[in-house]
Amino acid sequence: LWTQKVKRWSDFLIFSASRTVFHHNSDAVIQLLRSCFTCTLGLTPTSQLCSYGGVGALLGHGFGSRYSGGISTAAPGILYIKVHRSIRDxxxxxxxxxxxxxxxxxxxxxxxxxxxxxxxxxxxxxxxxxxxxxxxxxxxxxxxxxxxxxxxxxxxxxxxxxxxxxxxxxxxxxxxxxxxxxxxxxxxxxxxxxxxxxxxxxxxxxxxxxxxxxxxxxxxxxxxxxxxxxxxxxxxxxxxxxxxxxxxxxxxxxxxxxxxxxxxxxxxxxxxDVEVIKRLSKSLRQWNEQDLALALLCAGGLGTMGAATELIVET
Incomplete structure (x- = not known):
């Protein structure tokens, strides 16, 4: 039990110290975000962690759930959740x-x-x-x-x-x-x-x-x-x-x-604003999107009901 406790304390200290990197280095933040995308979408099949993609690859099973070369690692999503408050800008x-x-x-x-x-x-x-x-x-x-x-x-x-x-x-x-x-x-x-x-x-x-x-x-x-x-x-x-x-x-x-x-x-x-809805609907009609234009006018309520009626009559 003591050995396990010391290991967890070591992981916690290393994890806490890593926040300093993201506080001072914007490139590290961008690289972490890129890892979130590649893992979630499974765009790096060579990596065992990201081979299947999805939320499981993004969040893993919490901190310290995987070990690589004797070092406890965290999924990129978990790491970002922990360190995003340390980002300066x-x-x-x-x-x-x-x-x-x-x-x-x-x-x-x-x-x-x-x-x-x-x-x-x-x-x-x-x-x-x-x-x-x-x-x-x-x-x-x-x-x-x-x-x-x-x-x-x-x-x-x-x-x-x-x-x-x-x-x-x-x-x-x-x-x-x-x-x-x-x-x-x-x-x-x-x-x-x-x-x-x-x-x-x-x-x-x-x-x-x-x-x-x-x-x-x-x-x-x-x-x-x-x-x-x-x-x-x-x-x-x-x-x-x-x-x-x-x-x-x-x-x-x-x-x-x-x-x-x-x-x-x-x-x-x-x-x-009703006028914005009407102008947007008119532009959609010019793209031959009559169904979408009509749906937009119908969703606009009483203010666009007249324009919707005119569109139905015209088409």
């Missing part, structure tokens, strides 16, 4: 987590969608295809959602409400405006998957911070931040803001974000 984490999410999406697409399958899937009408291509796309989307949920969890754990609001108001708009010169050799599937990943990332982060209804005290801040983000979307759709990202990424993000908001958080739509 958390504001830079949103951009880093966003970058890691985009890199992870490309890795997922490269693994799940070989170039030949992606090209065949792209050429099919309306994206509907049965067989290997459709299965591969479904698997890729599942892992993309997992990566987005991990990114949202890391943002929420790291900085709470303030970091999530900075993500929605500043980081995401800046990312869409910036130019990203990465090549895609998978028939345009990577930009599309990135757009959907960003939509899940934004919705989940916001849900963690504000809740999906009005029961959370933080929900009082939701209408203002949500209005600013939707105003950015509408302004870009109307050509008032120039975008630097891939068009497929932007289209997937807008349709994915609106669809998730209508289906999963309809209470948010009621809090947005």
């Amino acid at each position: 958390v504001m830079f984490l949103t951009e880093e987590i966003l970058s890691l999410l985009m890199f992870s999406v490309k890795s997922i697409a490269t693994r799940e969608l070989p170039a030949e399958q992606a090209e065949k899937l792209k050429k099919t009408k309306d994206g509907s295809r049965y067989g290997i291509g459709q299965v591969s796309l479904s698997l890729a989307m599942t892992r993309v959602k997992l990566a987005a949920s991990l990114g949202a969890s890391l943002v929420w754990i790291s900085g709470g409400l303030n970091l999530v609001q900075a993500l929605i108001k500043e980081t995401l708009p800046s990312w869409f405006i910036s130019v990203h010169g990465e090549e895609d050799d998978l028939g345009g599937m990577v930009p599309m998957l990135r757009g959907y990943a960003l939509a899940y990332f934004a919705i989940l982060s916001s849900a963690f911070a504000w809740g999906v209804d009005s029961s959370s005290p933080a929900s009082k801040r939701r209408p203002r931040v949500l209005w600013l983000h939707l105003e950015f979307l509408v302004s870009a759709l109307e050509g008032k803001i120039s975008l630097g990202c891939d068009w497929a990424t932007w289209q997937a993000y807008v349709t994915g974000f609106v669809s998730l908001m209508v289906q999963c958080t309809p209470a948010w739509v009621l809090e947005v």
Whole structure:
């Protein structure tokens, strides 16, 4: 018993001392975040800890559950939960987590969608295809959602409400405006998957911070931040803001974000200015997204009922 106790004390002291590294070195924090993504998504099959991916690889079985070379190790998720309070400046984490999410999406697409399958899937009408291509796309989307949920969890754990609001108001708009010169050799599937990943990332982060209804005290801040983000979307759709990202990424993000908001958080739509909802619906119709435009107007309540009726009559 004494031997076990001394070993646990040694592990505790070493673990506590490691916080100093993350307090002074931002590169160490980024490397830890990268390990969280690779382990959760199973992108490093050579590592026994991360070979299967999932939450089990991210969190393990607590501190000291694994031994490597006589040294007790911790899963990356457990380590980050313990040390994130020691990070001196958390504001830079949103951009880093966003970058890691985009890199992870490309890795997922490269693994799940070989170039030949992606090209065949792209050429099919309306994206509907049965067989290997459709299965591969479904698997890729599942892992993309997992990566987005991990990114949202890391943002929420790291900085709470303030970091999530900075993500929605500043980081995401800046990312869409910036130019990203990465090549895609998978028939345009990577930009599309990135757009959907960003939509899940934004919705989940916001849900963690504000809740999906009005029961959370933080929900009082939701209408203002949500209005600013939707105003950015509408302004870009109307050509008032120039975008630097891939068009497929932007289209997937807008349709994915609106669809998730209508289906999963309809209470948010009621809090947005009616005119913004109408302008957004009009822009969606120009993309031939009549069903989504109608669903958005229906979720807007009495203020958008007239516009919804007009859309039904026209179509």
